[in-house]
Amino acid sequence: MGYSSDEKARESLDHAKEIVVDSIAETMDLYGVTRSAGTLYGTMYLEGDMTLDEMREKLGMSKPSMSTGVKKLQEFNVVKKTFRKGKRKQTYVAEHDFFQFFSNFFTQKWEREAKVNLHSIKEAQHILSSIIQDDNVSPELKEEAQEAYHIMENSKTYYKWLNKLVEKIETGEIFDLIPIDPEQEDKT
Amino acid sequence: MGYSSDEKARESLDHAKEIVVDSIAETMDLYGVTRSAGTLYGTMYLEGDMTLDEMREKLGMSKPSMSTGVKKLQEFNVVKKTFRKGKRKQTYVAEHDFFQFFSNFFTQKWEREAKVNLHSIKEAQHILSSIIQDDNVSPELKEEAQEAYHIMENSKTYYKWLNKLVEKIETGEIFDLIPIDPEQEDKT
DNA sequence: CCAAACGTTAAAAAGTTTCTTAACATATTA
């Protein structure tokens, strides 16, 4: 039978994976992804495509948790449904290109940030304009309105830049500007 | 006495500010900043420097909440202590340059992400190497270890790129690569 | 066509975070 170390090796191997999965979960937590969703992503990243039941067994959690977790990850565009030939169960696969992950995750948020804020600024500035143009308003209030208007106007520059950044990322142009370092030797 | 619209104007003005503050809070929420911390930042952004008591009054919350909220924002490097001459109370000021905000906020997180994950990968790969080199381990396990090793090795490329991105942002080089659009006329 | 499998939704429970009140330590000024 041989392979006397298999049991220990299995344990070490799982432990090694765990270290990285935890680490991924911890860092995703920085961006507001819950720990369990992060763990789920990390696990799928290392284990390849999985069914809900496989996830449940691996993480020791309930199936509905897996279902909602996967759904949340799908919303972030970092997990997709797949089909495993001949299998009845649905499988899911994690985005395994971190550059794509970065792109999907952040551009979605930045796009939203720019859109939401530019919209509010428009609305607010419309109100402020009325105040500024109203002759029955005291100079003090007018000035305060002017100042707020100006601050908002100023911030638009940022949101426009953010949209540019998003575009550069979505087109992949960002990787011309900031090149990806060539991979080095696999010194196993 | 004149300025017959002042009362209404005050209300409109506050409402206009509120719209933008809410919007800022909502979008900061996307990155894992709590709603109240976001509101605090937004308020300080529009109102200028404030004392804890001014914040408390403005947001209708307790002073300890303001204290911890400000502290959290300081951790993100987007709020700083200031001194208001002649005043005893400490004042705080929000980073009012959103480009600086972006820089401070994201580079901190990306730096941490790269550091934490590269460290775990190193640790995990060390374990995996032992398995791969152990002749008492079955080929199946070895292969699995190899595969995990390879995935991890591969992901290092991303973290290195992230560090490059951080550097480009910290040095401001990013704004040569993706220029900030010149501001346009203030068409009040 | 029936029985089992699968995934999701709903409601309840558990856990976590945020907020407030109260107490405390430090600094200021009268």
Added chain:
DNA sequence: TAATATGTTAAGAAACTTTTTAACGTTTGG
């Protein structure tokens, strides 16, 4: 030095989120 102001810490309460158990509808295979 005493009294007050200021900011923080600690403990408890409230609110919110996550997780689980249970139930439901749909699909699939015998």
